[in-house]
Each structure stands twice: as C-alpha cells, then as structure tokens.
Amino acid sequence: MKLSGLLFFSMLMGLGMSVGWAQQPEFLYGKVIDAETKEPVSFATIRIQNKAVGVISNDDGGFAIPLKLKEIGEILEITSMGFREQKILISEFASDEVNIIMLYPRTIELQEVIVTNRKKKQLSAKRIVKNAIEAILENYPVNSFSTVGYYRDYQKKQNQYINLNEAILGVFDEGFDEYDNESTSVRIYDYRENRDFERDTIAEKPYNYTSGVKVIDKAFLRNYGGNEFTILRIHDALRNYDIDSYSFVHRLKYDFIKNHSFSKGPDTYLTNESLYAIRFRKEDMRYLAYGTLYISQRDFAIHKMEYALYDKLKMTPSINGNKNVTTGRLIFEVITEYQRVDYKMFLNYISFNNSFRLMEPPKFKVEEMLMDLKRLCFVVEFNKEPEKQSALIKNNYSLIYKGKKLKLKEIIIKKNQAYIYPNFSNVDERLSFFKELNTSRNKDNMIDAKLFSFDARNIVDEEGNEINVPTYIYLNQFREFFVQQVKPNVRGPVDSLFMKKDRPIFKNQPIIKPDDFSELWMNTPLKTIDN
Structure with missing residues (x-):
C-alpha cells in the first residue's frame, strides 16, 4: 500500500455539519468519509502504524488522536470493511480544523481462473x-x-x-x-x-x-x-x-x-x-x-x-x-x-x-388551585395560557364536595387563570361552603381530599397540549x-x-x-x- 497524504481537507461546514471549536487543544480531529457517497464511515479502524494502539471512528465518522503524534511523525492506517486501506502522515493533519479523510470503496477483482476437471464446490x-x-x-x-x-x-x-x-x-x-x-x-x-x-x-x-x-x-x-x-x-x-x-x-x-x-x-x-x-x-x-x-x-x-x-x-x-x-x-x-x-x-x-x-x-398543567374568599370562587392557575374555548367548557372541570360533583355557574378566563364559580341556591349557602373549606385546611394549608377534590381534563393550551397529560x-x-x-x-x-x-x-x-x-x-x- 503506497503512502499517501490527506486526500481532502475541509471544515465540516462544507459537509452540512457545524463544529464548535470547544474541542480539547491537545488533540487532532479527523472525519472518515466515503469518497463516492460523501457519507460518514462509521466504525472505521484507525491504527498507528507499527504500534498496537488506535481508535475507532464514531457514528459520524469522527475521531480524535493526540497532538503529540504529529510531532513524532507517526503514520495512521485507516481500514473499513469494503474500502481500500488508506495510510496517512499525521504530520499533514491541520491542528485548527477537522481533517477529512476519503476512503474509496474496494471493487471485487476478478482473479485468474485455472480450468481443471474438478469443479470447486459452492457452499450454501x-x-x-x-x-x-x-x-x-x-x-x-x-x-x-x-x-x-x-x-x-x-x-x-x-x-x-x-x-x-x-x-x-x-x-x-x-x-x-x-x-x-x-x-x-x-x-x-x-x-x-x-x-x-x-x-x-x-x-x-x-x-x-x-x-x-x-x-x-x-x-x-x-x-x-x-x-x-x-x-x-x-x-x-x-x-x-x-x-x-x-x-x-x-x-x-x-x-x-x-x-x-x-x-x-x-x-x-x-x-x-x-x-x-x-x-x-x-x-x-x-x-x-x-x-x-x-x-x-x-x-x-x-x-x-x-x-x-x-x-x-x-x-x-x-x-x-x-x-x-x-x-x-x-x-x-x-x-x-x-x-x-x-x-x-x-x-x-x-x-x-x-x-x-x-x-x-406535562407541557400544560395546573400549577395550583386557590380559594378567593372575596369573590367566593376558585382560582385555577395554569402554567401557560389555555385555549379559551376548551377552558370555558364546564364539564372539563370536576369539583367533588363530600362525594358529589358540584354544578358550576360561571367560568371566567383571564390570561393563565380560570375563575370558577360554583352554583349555589343562595348567598348563605355559598358562604357556608367556602367557610367550611377554609377552616378545614391543615397545617400545610391543604384541604382533606375526602371533603373536597378537584380535577381538570380535556383542556388544551394554544399549542394543542392537553392538560396534565404527560408526553x-x-x-x-x-x-x-x-x-x-x-x-x-x-x-x-x-x-x-x-x-x-x-x-x-x-x-x-x-x-x-x-x-x-x-x-x-x-x-x-x-x-x-x-x-
């Protein structure tokens, strides 16, 4: 195999890939490319000649070798199944860019056929x-x-x-x-x-x-x-x-x-x-x-x-x-x-x-639910603004009080908040309800789930993400x-x-x-x- 220089130098920008040069300065970088298809050659073997040490190219054909090998004047042998072997002088590697190495596919060579009376058995x-x-x-x-x-x-x-x-x-x-x-x-x-x-x-x-x-x-x-x-x-x-x-x-x-x-x-x-x-x-x-x-x-x-x-x-x-x-x-x-x-x-x-x-x-979720004791309503705060039509549908909210679902009177949407008003027959009944919930809160400011629970579903944000649904x-x-x-x-x-x-x-x-x-x-x- 004749010793050849690098067949082609290029920054990866020319191959549709951008490389940020936050690479380690003590290394030289290369990339092995199929000379015909211009596709990366994954898992090519890169060996230092006459030494039992080397690396394998990554999925994108890239590899790194120590900068000190350039000063020593080592030779790289690059091999990959179906390609001709390539030998490269490391001294020709550029230190400030990714060095592109082209491998050429090896064609199957027809060898001389000696005609004999015995046919070679073809194995399955x-x-x-x-x-x-x-x-x-x-x-x-x-x-x-x-x-x-x-x-x-x-x-x-x-x-x-x-x-x-x-x-x-x-x-x-x-x-x-x-x-x-x-x-x-x-x-x-x-x-x-x-x-x-x-x-x-x-x-x-x-x-x-x-x-x-x-x-x-x-x-x-x-x-x-x-x-x-x-x-x-x-x-x-x-x-x-x-x-x-x-x-x-x-x-x-x-x-x-x-x-x-x-x-x-x-x-x-x-x-x-x-x-x-x-x-x-x-x-x-x-x-x-x-x-x-x-x-x-x-x-x-x-x-x-x-x-x-x-x-x-x-x-x-x-x-x-x-x-x-x-x-x-x-x-x-x-x-x-x-x-x-x-x-x-x-x-x-x-x-x-x-x-x-x-x-x-979930990309779209309820951050918290609060009681507004002045308005006598619940305030549901979303992590982002809901799509208004779905957020105004009453059946998309479930408020369970003492085992029964509360009927809703009105829903008002303001940016990423929903103001939910339960439906009561009179003001006294509404006051009594919120007073009971307020006094039942524990030291963590939480209401017993057996007394009251809340759920929201089928509401989506402006991007179509459904509420509280993981992706x-x-x-x-x-x-x-x-x-x-x-x-x-x-x-x-x-x-x-x-x-x-x-x-x-x-x-x-x-x-x-x-x-x-x-x-x-x-x-x-x-x-x-x-x-």
Whole structure:
C-alpha cells in the first residue's frame, strides 16, 4: 500500500455539519468519509502504524488522536470493511480544523481462473455459517488475553449526544472456552461524566417498569447481575457463543441457525482478506430481526456481526438503527467486529443500541388551585395560557364536595387563570361552603381530599397540549467499547482492584492507571454547535 497524504481537507461546514471549536487543544480531529457517497464511515479502524494502539471512528465518522503524534511523525492506517486501506502522515493533519479523510470503496477483482476437471464446490449460506460457528474455538483465543479500550455510554435525543459517560477499561479474559461473566475481570483506568454535553436527569435514571417513567417499550432489559459494561459484553454473541445472549440469537452455537433463514450477499474485503457476506432473517407476527455476518473465505472466522430487532407493530419516529428497515420501531441493534492479531480473532469494537420510551412531565398543567374568599370562587392557575374555548367548557372541570360533583355557574378566563364559580341556591349557602373549606385546611394549608377534590381534563393550551397529560418521547441508549490495545497471552493481576460488576461503572469503583496509560486516550465525539 503506497503512502499517501490527506486526500481532502475541509471544515465540516462544507459537509452540512457545524463544529464548535470547544474541542480539547491537545488533540487532532479527523472525519472518515466515503469518497463516492460523501457519507460518514462509521466504525472505521484507525491504527498507528507499527504500534498496537488506535481508535475507532464514531457514528459520524469522527475521531480524535493526540497532538503529540504529529510531532513524532507517526503514520495512521485507516481500514473499513469494503474500502481500500488508506495510510496517512499525521504530520499533514491541520491542528485548527477537522481533517477529512476519503476512503474509496474496494471493487471485487476478478482473479485468474485455472480450468481443471474438478469443479470447486459452492457452499450454501447456511453451510458457511455452520462452518464458522464450528470453527470458533479454532479462530478465537482460548488462552488468557487482555484488551484495553475506550468505553462510553450515552443517549441520543433529536440526534444529539446527552448523558455521555466515558472510561478507559482494561479487560482480562480467560479465553473463549471459559464463561465470560464468571471468569473475565475488568479494571477501570479512568472515567468521567462528560459535562460538555447536555445532562438530562430524567433520561439518565434507571429503567422503571412500575412508574413507567423510563421503559423499553414491550420489552425488558435484563441486567444479568451486572452493570452497564456487563450488559454490553453479554450482547457479544460470539464471545458468549454457548450461553444465552439475546433474542433471537439465544445460544449462537445451538439456536442461531435453526432460528434464522440465510442468503448470500455480495462478497466484500477487509484489507486483503476476502469475506462472505451472509444475510440472515427472522420474522413472526410481531417482530422482525435481521442482519449480516462477514465471514472469512479462508478459515471461516467471523469478522463482523450486525443484528437488529424491530417491533413491526410500532412505527418509528426516527431513522435511527438499521437503514434497510423502513417500518417498525427499533428495539435494539448490536454491531460486533473482530480483528486478526497473531492469527487469532480479537474484539475490535462492540456497539449496543436500544430504544426506550421516556415519560416527560406535562407541557400544560395546573400549577395550583386557590380559594378567593372575596369573590367566593376558585382560582385555577395554569402554567401557560389555555385555549379559551376548551377552558370555558364546564364539564372539563370536576369539583367533588363530600362525594358529589358540584354544578358550576360561571367560568371566567383571564390570561393563565380560570375563575370558577360554583352554583349555589343562595348567598348563605355559598358562604357556608367556602367557610367550611377554609377552616378545614391543615397545617400545610391543604384541604382533606375526602371533603373536597378537584380535577381538570380535556383542556388544551394554544399549542394543542392537553392538560396534565404527560408526553412520551423515544430515545436511543448506546453502550460501546472500542479496543485500543490487544495483548495476547496476558493474565490479569492477582489483586482485588477490579471493577465491581454489581455496581455502576461511575459509582465508587476502584481506579488504577497502568504504566502505559499515556498511550491511551478517550475518543470523545465531536461536539457540534447544536450540542
């Protein structure tokens, strides 16, 4: 591969994206773009040549590398499935703008065909997948090893990052012939709650299926007895090939083939290796699941697995998730990619994304209800001005006194207040009523609900928001781990300074930095002006 310079420099303004330069000055920033479609190349691998360290591009193709690498004169190797490898001199990176790197799709080259009397047997898609699963213990490490990488969890709201948490983690794995959740240990080298991005206190709360404030609609996310990183790792169906991972993969070794149908897609390449692209699909009355396996034509090693599950009965309000699906709401999506190191396959990255429903407080509501003892009426104060026609309908108010609904005489609307006059036969009866309510108030100035209660419904504000009705929005929760270093044949240290799996990553965990910590960095997403 010839060494080339940057193919194109540009601020992201020219690509329809604005970047606010509140970026960290000790980093250089780049963005990987498909040279033909001009679309971002998500999850491209960016490695420093001759060093076992690098990063993975974000969903928008963006990445960050330390500024010090420019002074050293390092070379970046950028690879992504289906594209030609690109090598870039870091010394050519601009320090004050986002550097655009174009990747060109790699076309399938026709090789010479030697005519013989023996025809090469064509394997079916199902047979290729079966061979790949049977070869897992041959292609993936069974000896102990370590991976070090950048972990993050965050949510996306209107396509903006919120509640971004980041960490550098060291993972000590005993090998694929051991149960991951029982034998793997994790060290936290560094972490932070990134306050440069918006924090939404409601969205970052735990799932609550009792109150319904935050739920996965029509689904339930198990915690598998662990924290955020444990949840992420259990969704690596390759590492957990013989235990239950997720629907409808379940146990990859036993259930995946019988639960799905398979077909061949166009072959592709990763660097110089030819890969089968095997599409799979599962569909029933309610759910649709499908994705693609990228399998080596040489030894059936699975390089990449894409899996997405949709609820067909729910229309999606966004375009998040698998772009091939146009109907149905995304429940979750998992993308897992492995890389070759010393003839074995090691994790390169895993991205797990599930949608969830968030109940937000009503946009239009009653702030308080007061008694006006001069006018002998009730004053209902709204948080904003109501639409007058609906606010004047008497049946939209319910005043219950000693178990009976009061009739209303008149309603007057003044800006964001409604003056409600109960209907009494005479003045003495009206005075007696308000006197009883006034004297029955407790020390908190509240009236006993058994004596009197109030409710308002079917009233809307000028924007059409119904009173006291919460709004529901759908967001996406992401958990991702991008490997920066792979260390074959390494065992974990013998001490107790490991992450507590039953405790959130960002809560009272032991932190210890390794000797080579200066070679690691957090690949924080580019912060746009909208953020």
